[in-house]
Amino acid sequence: MDGLLSDGPLSARLAGSIRADGPMAYDAWVEACLYDPDEGFYASGGSAGRRGDFLTSPEVGPLFGAVLARWMDARWEELGRPAGFTVVEAAAGTGTLARAVLAAQPACLAGGRYVMVERSAALRAAQPTDETLPGVDQSSVELSSVADLEDLTPVPHGVVLANELLDNLAFGLLEAVDGRWHEVCVDARPAGPAEPAGGFHEVLGGAADPPLPVDAATCPPGSRIPVQTAAADWVDAALRLLGAGSALIVDYASTTPVMAARPPEEWLRTYRGHERGSAPTDAPGTQDVTVEVAVDQLPDGALISTQADFLNGHGIADLVDEGRRLWEERAHLGDLTALRARSRVTESEALLDPSGLGGFTFLQWTRPSVPMSTHE
Ligand SMILES: C[S@@+](CC[C@H](N)C(=O)[O-])C[C@H]1O[C@@H](n2cnc3c(N)ncnc32)[C@H](O)[C@@H]1O
Known part of the structure; x- marks a missing residue:
């Protein structure tokens, strides 16, 4: 992630980081797209509202x-x-x-x-x-x-x-391959004369344990699940803060096994100006990247x-x-x-x-x- 510390447009910094360290973990990618202090979607004015990007x-x-x-x-x-x-x-x-x-x-x-x-x-x-x-x-x-x-x-x-907080916290992504879960990462395409900006695409990383026992062997190849550790940690922190009282979380939600059985583009979505956006690897920082919340991964x-x-x-x-x-x-x-x-x-x-x-x-x-x- 060192490349992200240097100056320059977000996509160039992300490409630099990937060239230096290899494909980026999905949660690090989402984190940068939404919250890069200079060009992340929310740092550069993306918001809810009638004039914003989505209505809550x-x-x-x-x-x-x-x-x-x-x-x-x-x-x-x-x-x-x-x-x-x-x-x-x-x-x-x-x-x-x-x-x-x-x-x-x-x-x-x-x-x-x-x-x-x-x-x-x-x-x-x-x-x-x-x-x-x-x-x-x-x-x-x-x-x-x-x-x-x-x-x-x-x-x-x-x-x-x-x-609508938890759907906007960075999340990892796993894909079922040959009966095992594998990390989904983001890689940079080499820049060429036809495509000087290069762009980004998803690649598979190493095998990884799922956040819950969801058997990859029983899922059709290509099934995906989110890893919402940041959301679970956030709820834990909120509950630790409270002496007596309640925590109320409101979001679009599902469960991990149900998400494994659904097409991922149904539960991992992007939004820009009240319209569905393009692939999450497109134009980092210009669109909201959001995921349904797997309630079975929360406390x-x-x-x-x-x-x-x-x-x-x-x-x-x-x-x-x-x-x-x-x-x-x-x-x-x-x-x-x-x-x-x-x-x-x-x-x-x-x-x-x-x-x-x-x-x-x-x-x-x-x-x-x-x-x-x-x-x-
Ligand atoms: C989808 S918007 C929802 C805004 C508002 N709650 C609504 O319903 O209209 C998500 C908001 O969460 C903010 N956010 C993300 N991570 C946060 C965190 N760890 N603590 C506080 N706010 C956060 C984002 O900057 C963004 O403004």
Whole structure:
């Protein structure tokens, strides 16, 4: 990876690294494509949102955050309404979800903290601060932002939340060859007069153990599975941070054996400007590279539900009804409050759509609120 330390365009630095060290491990390739500090997709402005590269639940509108605010209050109630409740939102992007949660004014955050964790400095720079949250009573919430979970001190009571983070953490890739799993790596094509830039392509590396016992011998040749060690480590770190409370991870998800049986291009995707992108080895840094999350590679013990079931269970219908009533009262004014209230109906349809966002997976891990030693 030494080549990546030198100057120059990302593709030239990656090609230099491969020439020096040989084909690159897939996770190192994804890491560079997404997070190279100069030209990685997220360092150079790639983002969620209507003007961004893909639409996520928080970007549909504020309703998603309003339901999550209810979930946060329920966790706070369960813990006996502790003071100083902390919400840690990882993959906070430009702070869209934070704005929606704070606008919903959950009781748990009165005197509490909301911490946005976002790796991209470009996205952090666009996040709200205490001073830039119009219409939200910030007098009692401490709002802050950090680059990494490791920058946080332990959270005695609170929740850690991440929408569409794990699918964007670097992952390895294995392919079934002659009954064994082999690493998939990325190699550089030699530059030639016809193709001066060379380009990159996948090659097979040495045999490797799978992250779980999935028998390559029973998989059709060419089957692939992801290796999501970084995602599992991230969830472990989030759970270690929490004294008492819950971690909630939201993503498109599958399991390792199911992914082995599906065409890999279905679960390893690229996006650019709201369209599917090209091969993950094309034009590094110019497109999002994302993978479905293999939940069986994550720590055990999560409560699993679909987004639709989770949002229904936390009162999305009440919020939509409230929006309808507000719209009927204020339609003649046509003000922002009236329009926002009316948009809850369409937001809810998008968030609950079983073939779209409603089919996303919610994983919730809970830390005990009562130390085990106090049990009889
Ligand atoms: C797909 S976007 C999701 C943004 C937002 N949560 C949403 O749902 O609209 C993934 C975000 O995770 C950020 N990210 C990646 N690794 C991270 C990490 N280790 N800690 C915090 N943020 C990270 C990326 O920079 C990017 O902004």
